[in-house]
Amino acid sequence: MSTNNIFDKLANWIRKNDGFISPSIRVVTSNVDNITSRSIYTIKDINGKESLMRIPLKCKIHSDLVYDIPNVDKWIQNDSQNMIKTQTFYRIVISLVYQKSLGKKSFYYPYIRTLPKSSDLKNHVIFNNTPENMNDWKKCSSSFASDVQITSDAFSNLFNFIVIQNKEFPIIDLEKFGNVENILEILVKWAYVIFITRG
Numbered sequence: 001m002s003t004n005n006i007f008d009k010l011a012n013w014i015r016k017n018d019g020f021i022s023p024s025i026r027v028v029t030s031n032v033d034n035i036t037s038r039s040i041y042t043i044k045d046i047n048g049k050e051s052l053m054r055i056p057l058k059c060k061i062h063s064d065l066v067y068d069i070p071n072v073d074k075w076i077q078n079d080s081q082n083m084i085k086t087q088t089f090y091r092i093v094i095s096l097v098y099q100k101s102l103g104k105k106s107f108y109y110p111y112i113r114t115l116p117k118s119s120d121l122k123n124h125v126i127f128n129n130t131p132e133n134m135n136d137w138k139k140c141s142s143s144f145a146s147d148v149q150i151t152s153d154a155f156s157n158l159f160n161f162i163v164i165q166n167k168e169f170p171i172i173d174l175e176k177f178g179n180v181e182n183i184l185e186i187l188v189k190w191a192y193v194i195f196i197t198r199g
Contacts (some may be wrong), residue, residue: 006114013059013110020054022046036120061099061108066091069098074169083161089195090158096191097162101172118190126155126193151196159188 011021024044030037046052066072066084072094076084083090099106106112121127125137129152137145163184166172177183 010110010114014053014055017056017059019056019059020051022050022052024050025052034119035123036116059108059111061092061095061111063088063091063095065095065099069095069171071169071171075165075171078165078168079161083157089154089192090161092195093158093188093191094162096194097172097187100187100191101174101176103176115194118186121190121193121197124193124197126152126189126196155189155192158192159185162188 007027014021024042024046025040026043028039028041030039072084075094079085084094096112099108100112103109118127125133125148129148134145134148137148162172166174166184172184172187174183177187180186
């Protein structure tokens with residue numbers, strides 16, 4: 001399916017759910033070095049007061065969506081540090097991974113399929129945090145390396161929490177992804193970087 005068709009389906013889904021997408025805008029996709037980039041362009045002049053889009057809350061993956069996941073209450077009960085209740089990124093990442101695991105059954109599928117794939121995010125530090133790279137980053141900027149370490153530690157804590165909880169109370173169906181090695185880690189990294197880059 002072409003990218004334009006994917007975004008047409010997204011626009012139709014938003015409109016069907018009482019949102020608005022201006023007919024004056026188009027999404028244009030480019031692929032450079034196997035990395036997909038998207039831009040929004042106008043196909044005609046837009047005046048200063050013209051609305052371009054209105055996205056209804058029900059079409060947004062927001063932090064309270066986590067509470068709609070079946071059996072997530074078991075995860076919350078086991079969350080001795082109250083990370084789900086206190087950390088927005090825990091709620092959104094868990095929601096994203098869960099919705100992604102539903103595939104076409106997810107209400108949010110028209111949106112999720114427009115998000116970058118893990119391969120599109122391969123240059124993000126979360127996908128490149130090796131001891132060698134960290135040493136190089138420290139040489140260039142100690143504050144940058146420190147920020148990367150904080151971000152990576154937050155990811156590790158979240159990932160470990162999800163691994164333990166999903167083993168005891170499975171809410172994320174990993175079987176649909178086949179025998180992909182480290183699929184849960186790939187999914188959580190993907191969702192975490194989506195949160196970081198879209199937050």
